[in-house]
Amino acid sequence: MPLTYSSYLKVDELLQCQKPLSDGPEHDELLFIVIHQSYELWFKQMLHELDFLVSLFNAGERNRALHTLKRVDAIYRTLIQQVDILETLTPLEFLSFRDRLSTASGFQSFQFRELEFLYGAKDPRKLDNYLPGSEHYARLQKRLKSPTLWDAFLNFLAKEGHHIPNSLLERDFNLVAEPSPAVQQILIDIYRNDPLISEICEALVDIDTSLQQWRYRHVKMVERTIGSKIGTGGSSGVGYLQTTLFKAVFPDLWAIRSEF
């Protein structure tokens, strides 16, 4: 049997993965499933690219690192735009199947948490949502212990000859890294004197901005769909999501903006 489009991409298997739970089923549940699944596929691709980026930083591959960052940001911009589709779901349409979701929530997306941990927002309490011993738990535990994307970037800068403090290069990777005035001084110098690394810094700011934009679009979409109702994941809903807004992923890159 020659390889075909469907057999290579496993299209039949893929199209078996959408199983609405509502009676009928309700017309709009398919959209809800498809959009979440496509987000999860893109999260998979982003983790793939960002792990690669860590290895590129470690190998000092400047140009390819920049190229990879641009790809990740292009994916983010697509993810932000996809919120447009969900915004066509009215409160009544969502209500037609919402009860079927029970306690399931995007809050439990382990790939989203892996991305957060990789960016540096390490919070061991997030592991409480997963079963100890499960594959999801193990993946998050591994991310919790591993250097972040920012650690890899600092390592790259050190290899490029910048005097990154040893306390940062050899820090406890389980913890959230604090912003560093010493690193900020180095970044200011880079912006003035090293066009390619400063372009990498700007690409990191692009990703930071895109993640914050996604959070904003998600919370506004949630607000127009469920108002002030509590979330299926048990949080206060919009109130909780608002507390996640405007949190910088790479705070050192924001701190230097007023120094030029």
Ligand code: HEM
């Ligand atoms: C009608 C559509 C949606 C509604 C009403 C909704 C609602 C919510 C609510 C209320 C929360 C807070 C946690 C909770 O108590 O459940 C939440 C969190 C979350 N949602 Fe959605 N959501 C929707 C679509 C999506 C989509 C398409 C994604 C894509 C993966 C997504 C990903 C997430 C993530 C990752 C969180 C955790 C955010 C954090 O803790 O920082 N949601 N969502």
